[in-house]
Amino acid sequence: KNEVEQSPQNLTAQEGEFITINCSYSVGISALHWLQQHPGGGIVSLFMLSSGKKKHGRLIATINIQEKHSSLHITASHPRDSAVYICAVTPNTGNQFYFGTGTSLTVIP
Amino acid sequence: GAVVSQHPSWVICKSGTSVKIECRSLDFQATTMFWYRQFPKQSLMLMATSNEGSKATYEQGVEKDKFLINHASLTLSTLTVTSAHPEDSSFYICSAGTSGTYEQFFGPGTRLTVL
Numbered sequence: 532k533n534e535v536e537q538s539p540q541n542l543t544a545q546e547g548e549f550i551t552i553n554c555s556y557s558v559g560i561s562a563l564h565w566l567q568q569h570p571g572g573g574i575v576s577l578f579m580l581s582s583g584k585k586k587h588g589r590l591i592a593t594i595n596i597q598e599k600h601s602s603l604h605i606t607a608s609h610p611r612d613s614a615v616y617i618c619a620v621t622p623n624t625g626n627q628f629y630f631g632t633g634t635s636l637t638v639i640p
Numbered sequence: 641g642a643v644v645s646q647h648p649s650w651v652i653c654k655s656g657t658s659v660k661i662e663c664r665s666l667d668f669q670a671t672t673m674f675w676y677r678q679f680p681k682q683s684l685m686l687m688a689t690s691n692e693g694s695k696a697t698y699e700q701g702v703e704k705d706k707f708l709i710n711h712a713s714l715t716l717s718t719l720t721v722t723s724a725h726p727e728d729s730s731f732y733i734c735s736a737g738t739s740g741t742y743e744q745f746f747g748p749g750t751r752l753t754v755l
Contacts, residue, residue: 562742572678572731574746617683621742626672628735628744630683 534558537618537631544638550605552634554618557599564628565592565603566617574617577603608638642668644736646747653724654755661719661750663734669714670736674744675707678731690717724754 535556544550556563565577578585578592580601585592589608594601605612618631643666653659663673672691676684688704690696690711698704708720717736721728731751735744 564743566746572733572749572751574733574735574749576743576745579743626737626742627674627686627689628684632683 533632534622534629535618535620535631537634539634540632541635542637544608544636546609546638546640548608548638550608550612550636550638552603552616552618552636554601554603554631555599556601556618556620556629558620558629559623560620561623562621563594563601564619564621565601566619568615568617568633570614577616605636610638610640613637642736642743642745644670644734644745644747646734646750648750649748650751650753652753652755655725656723658720658722659724659752661721661732661734661752663717663719663736663747665715665736665745668736668738668745670717671714671739672737673711673717674735674737675709675717675719676733676735678733678749684733687719721752724752726754728752729754 538553563580567575580594589606591604615633615635617633619628645664647662675687678684686699687702688696688698688709690709692711692714696709711717731749733749734747737744
């Protein structure tokens with residue numbers, strides 16, 4: 532069983548749509564991370580959360596520690612948002628990441 | 641922000657040869673570096689964790705004699721794939737972190753193709 536589950540696996544949206552990607556985890560955590568991987572392979576850290584909500588531009592990340600659930604929202608989506616979004620957690624037992632399987636997002640003009 | 645580089649970005653080699661991949665933290669000191677491999681359309685799989693000046697900790701199923709990791713300084717870790725075989729062809733990514741934080745900063749990755 533994977534410690535981190537993401538949904539959906541694949542997502543296609545029209546430009547301008549509001550997008551939500553969900554992440555659930557089953558372990559106690561020190562932090563949750565949302566990462567973005569572009570087709571070339573490079574990975575960028577979007578957010579690190581341990582509680583509440585963070586916003587950066589059109590991206591919003593929320594976490595509910597009691598429910599062990601996090602969401603990543605993209606407002607006014609744009610084709611350049613097309614990428615794989617990965618949820619990862621740092622468990623409170625160590626400093627490694629447990630990764631979700633990723634959500635492949637395609638935004639169509 | 642923190643920058644991690646990897647070199648080379650891609651490499652093609654013949655079966656049986658060894659390949660060294662470098663991971664450098666450019667603007668911070670990395671007490672811990674992580675090595676991952678990623679197959680197409682799959683998530684990252686942790687291979688090993690290395691702390692500066694000590695032996696790497698390998699994940700179950702990863703052969704430490706085949707994937708040699710050296711973390712000799714706070715800014716450099718190397719992964720050497722020894723006697724590479726076609727099944728070692730993959731995308732290898734490193735990340736770096738500092739003690740006291742939960743963040744990891746990822747390198748751009750190295751695509752290895754073994755013929």
